Amino acid sequence: MAAIGDEASAMDNSARASAAQSAALNPASSGGGGSGSGSSSHVEAPEEAAATPPVAPKKPHTNSDGGVETAEEAVEPAEPDINELCTDMFEKMAIFLQGELTATCEDYRLLENMNKLTSLKYMEMKDISINISRNLQDLNNKYASLQPYLDQINQIEEQVSSLEQAAYKLDGYSKKLVSFYAGCPRALLAMGNTLPKTGPGYG
Structure with missing residues (x-):
């Protein structure tokens, strides 16, 4: 209701302004047969009226009490x-894809470097294994030559063991001979006393 009252007052003010302009123009047209001073004053009146700007109608405003929007034309964004x-x-999107591709390229570059280092390590291990194989081959050749x-050493060892067994047997046999001949002189003396004494020395 306040907005409608504001619109009505604005329309009333504009109607009064237009009526004032028409009243200022009508006396100048009706008083054309008067004196020269009157005609000059009437001629100057339209110029003054034309120079006077018309009263601008008041813009409707928002009622602060009711919070109702005025009839202003909404400005579309x-x-x-x-x-x-x-x-x-x-x-x-290009910046995002560039960042993603850069990260992927960095990952692939890192993998490439790791593969290069791994290949170098494998080459070193290959050289080491070749050296080990060569050394083993040399050792096998030396063992074959030895x-x-x-x-011969095995044969000598077998012969030594057999000689040792023979020495043990000879030792045992010699001990038996010693023990045997230790009692023989007494037996021989006893036998000599009993034997007849015949011979060139006995007569």
């Missing part, structure tokens, strides 16, 4: 430019 939005989107001597 300007539509965003689709081309600019698309350009901005593509630029940001095999006859080892066989």
Whole structure:
């Protein structure tokens, strides 16, 4: 209701202003047959009326009590430019993809470096294994060259063991002989006394 009252007052003010302008113009047209001074004053009146700006109607305002919006024409927000939005989107998408691709490239570069280092380590291990194989081959060749001597050593060891057994047997036999001949002189003396004494010395 307050907005409608404001509109009515604004329309009333504009109607009064237009009536004042028409009243200022009508006396000048009706008094054209008077004196020269009157005609000059009437001629100057339209110029003054034309120079006087019309009263602008009051803009309706928002009632602070009721919080009702006035009948002002709502200003629509300007539509965003689709081309600019698309350009901005593509630029940001390009930055994002560039970052993702950069991170992926860094990962692949790291993997490449790791593969290079691994290949170098494998080459070193290959050289070490080749050296070990060569040394083992040399050792096998030396062992093969020493095999006859080892066989001779085994034969000598067998002969020594057999000689040792023979020495043990001889030792035992010699002990038996010693014990046997230790009692033989007495037996021989006893036998000599009993034997007849015949011979060239006995007559």
